[in-house]
Amino acid sequence: MEDEEFARQLAAVLRASDERPGSGFDDRVMAAVRAVHALTPEAHEAPVTPISSWHRRRTLALPPMAWGALAAGFAIIVSLGTLATAHVIHQNQVAEAPAAAPAPAHVEVASTPAPVAQPAATPTPVAHVRRDTVYMVRFVLADANAHTVSLVGDFNEWEKRATPLRSAKPGVWTAQVALPPGRHEYAYVVDGERWVADPAADDVSDDFDTPSSVVTVGREGMGGK
Amino acid sequence: MEGAVPPDAELIATILGGEVDAYAVLVRRYRDVCFRFALRQLGNRDDAEDALQEALVRAFRGLASCRERDRFGAWLYTIVVNECRTRATRRAKRERRFVAEAGDEVADPSDSGDSAIGDEIAYALSQLPDEQREAFLLKHVEELSYEEMAEITGVGVSALKMRVKRGCERLRDLLEGVVR
Numbered sequence: 001m002e003d004e005e006f007a008r009q010l011a012a013v014l015r016a017s018d019e020r021p022g023s024g025f026d027d028r029v030m031a032a033v034r035a036v037h038a039l040t041p042e043a044h045e046a047p048v049t050p051i052s053s054w055h056r057r058r059t060l061a062l063p064p065m066a067w068g069a070l071a072a073g074f075a076i077i078v079s080l081g082t083l084a085t086a087h088v089i090h091q092n093q094v095a096e097a098p099a100a101a102p103a104p105a106h107v108e109v110a111s112t113p114a115p116v117a118q119p120a121a122t123p124t125p126v127a128h129v130r131r132d133t134v135y136m137v138r139f140v141l142a143d144a145n146a147h148t149v150s151l152v153g154d155f156n157e158w159e160k161r162a163t164p165l166r167s168a169k170p171g172v173w174t175a176q177v178a179l180p181p182g183r184h185e186y187a188y189v190v191d192g193e194r195w196v197a198d199p200a201a202d203d204v205s206d207d208f209d210t211p212s213s214v215v216t217v218g219r220e221g222m223g224g225k
Numbered sequence: 226m227e228g229a230v231p232p233d234a235e236l237i238a239t240i241l242g243g244e245v246d247a248y249a250v251l252v253r254r255y256r257d258v259c260f261r262f263a264l265r266q267l268g269n270r271d272d273a274e275d276a277l278q279e280a281l282v283r284a285f286r287g288l289a290s291c292r293e294r295d296r297f298g299a300w301l302y303t304i305v306v307n308e309c310r311t312r313a314t315r316r317a318k319r320e321r322r323f324v325a326e327a328g329d330e331v332a333d334p335s336d337s338g339d340s341a342i343g344d345e346i347a348y349a350l351s352q353l354p355d356e357q358r359e360a361f362l363l364k365h366v367e368e369l370s371y372e373e374m375a376e377i378t379g380v381g382v383s384a385l386k387m388r389v390k391r392g393c394e395r396l397r398d399l400l401e402g403v404v405r
Contacts, residue, residue, distance in 0.1 A: 003393045010396065011365040013346055014265060021260050021274050029256075029278050030249050033285045037245045136279060168271045176275055178282065 024164050031162065032178035035134055035155075039180055134178040135217045139186070141198070144171035146190045151175050153186030153212075160189050181218040187211065234294035241289060248285055255298050256281070258367070259305045265362050266309045268351045272316070280308040303377045306359065313355045342403060349399035356380075357392035364389045 139151050149165040155177065156162040165173035165188070173188075188196050197211035231239075231250070239247045256277065263273035263280075284291075284301050291300050350358055363374045364385075371382045378385070 003390065003397075006397055007361070007365040007389075007393050010346055010400075011368075013343055014362075014366050015261075017343055019261055019264050019270075020257050021277065022270070025256065025274060025278070026249060026252055029252050029281045030246070032278065032282045033248055034245060036282060036286055136282075138275075174271070176278060 022166050024166070028163070028176070031156070032134070032136075035178045035180065039134060134180055136176055137179050137215065137217060138174060138176045139165065139188075139198075140200075141165065141173045141188050141196075142171055143173065143190060146171075146173065148191055149173040150189045150192075151177065151186060152189055153184055155179055155184050155186070160192065179215075179217045183214060183216045185212050185214050187213060232295060233297040237288060237291060237294045237297060240285075248288075251297060251301075252281055255301055258298075259301065262302075262362055262367060263305060263309055265347070265350060265366065266306075266355075266359060267312060267316075268347070272312055276308045276312050277305060280305040283308070299373070299377065306363075306377055309359070310355065345400060345403045349396050349403075352399055353392050353395055357388045357395065360385050360388035361392035361396070 141149055143149065150160050151163040151165060152158045152160055163175055163177060165175040168174045186198070188198065190196055195211070198213035201213040201215070233251065233254075236247050236250055240251075259280070260273055260277050263276045264270060267273050267276060280301065284304050291297060293300070350361075353361065359378065360374065360380075363369050363377065364371070369377070371385055374380075374385050375382050380388075
């Protein structure tokens with residue numbers, strides 16, 4: 001049998017199996033896409049004005065008094081811009097969190113930096129958290145008796161149906177979620193009603209003593225507490 | 226009567242105009258064919274789903290840079306192929322590092338959803354070097370031309386032909402007596 005015929009037979013078998021991603025795949029993708037869009041909406045918008053029009057040379061004729069007014073206006077804009085920048089830096093300093101603990105075994109993370117992101121020219125202590133980065137975080141729960149498991153957290157508004165885990169192997173449930181940098185509280189809901197904290201992370205409790213866990217996502221590292 | 230199916234370029238314009246949910250149509254349109262490649266290339270469903278999800282998110286992030294919008298499928302395929310390569314490389318490093326636990330992360334043909342002869346073929350595929358498996362799948366399963374393969378993989382046509390030929394030869398050896 002010739003190579004071509006052999007390959008044709010093989011390919012026919014491989015194509016015949018109707019393999020598709022598991023249920024909930026589209027929802028997971030779209031949840032990740034919406035998270036990305038929420039962080040960098042401008043990166044996904046088409047330019048409204050053709051670039052070439054910005055390059056067109058224009059001549060502006062103004063009387064002398066108008067030039068004075070224009071200079072004063074420019075000075076005001078520069079001042080306001082300086083004040084705004086100072087305010088943003090102050091906000092970042094207030095929001096800066098202490099370094100996170102080392103990553104525990106129950107979560108894995110992979111960052112997906114935005115293609116439009118540009119590194120800061122001069123690194124500063126307040127610039128190390130990139131607002132335009134999401135991290136793919138894998139959540140894993142081992143529960144041999146569970147029939148269904150879902151992930152709830154502040155990132156999906158604690159909605160039980162939003163992020164179902166799938167059973168990778170018998171008794172091992174996993175989900176991969178795109179999270180922005182920061183601290184996120186989460187828990188698992190087993191069989192639609194049993195609320196459990198992540199056994200691999202320390203518990204925290206809310207005002208109603210409901211157990212949950214915390215994952216901290218960011219460039220410094222990631223950990224649960 | 227079927228409703229009008231918007232072409233890729235039109236959908237992309239809609240998405241870039243702010244209608245993010247329109248991306249779900251592109252996901253549905255291309256996920257199965259991309260998943261089939263990722264599953265055969267990586268050897269198990271979990272890795273294939275993760276790779277495809279990552280590729281789809283990456284494609285969304287870079288959507289504005291997709292120049293030939295009516296060829297979104299080919300562009301996405303390139304991202305999927307690259308994502309599979311990255312994961313295969315990462316997995317190979319992990320397997321070398323944890324050699325004492327060999328078998329724990331190695332592709333399990335029974336996990337690819339096949340049975341009987343399909344299992345044998347999936348196992349034989351898993352024994353090929355990554356680049357030969359990739360070339361074989363693109364050529365014979367996805368039925369791409371060598372020119373299309375070159376565009377997607379960034380590898381020259383002659384090198385691709387060699388990979389397909391060697392992949393076929395290796396598969397024949399491995400499947401002797403199974404496929405007649």
